[in-house]
Amino acid sequence: MDAIISVQDVSKNFGKERVLHHISRDFEKGKIHGIIGNNGSGKTVLMKCICGFLTPTEGEIFVQGKQVGRDMDFPPDMGIIIETPGFLPGISGTKNLELLAALNKRIALKEIAEAIRRVGLDPELKKPVGKYSLGMRQRLGIAQAIMEDPGLLILDEPLNGLDKHGVKEMRNLIRCLKDEGKTILLASHNQRDIDELCNTVCEMDAGKMTMIREG
16 A cells, blocks of 8 residues: 555643544545544544644654654645634735745746636635635635645645535535545545545544544
């Protein structure tokens, strides 16, 4: 198996509370891997550990063969949406993404505009993000995750706040991204998202992971 992410016996404590319990799981390249679980089940904490935002108390995480927190602080070829995306409210969506893109200097305005169009927003829209609906902000968060064309996407509840039409559009986009060869880790509490999109499915409950469906 060609594992792009390898989680090896990972536990995470916050003070005396253990929120992840000895999780081991390899995520194969080129598939959509679903993680289902209620709020507080540990799925967001696990994703933050994979991204390098949190350090495991025990165990190791490898992304593309390199250990997170030792060989690199943050995996480079990764697009992330975790919790509510934090944008500057006083400027447009395009301007927000321009500022983020300037950090890595990998892409120009053309790629930013293309990512915004792919999520169903208008790159010419001058309205500040503070006046966006929840669904528009969520779409912009997905645009931010995909704009640099990363090979690996970590999407934590990416369809939150979207209406029925928006959910359908973003499910189609996630399928297209997989067809382009991307590996996607998708957390959702919505069983239908998981059933329709995912090749493999794990369940998180009280910080423990159970395999439900192998791909």
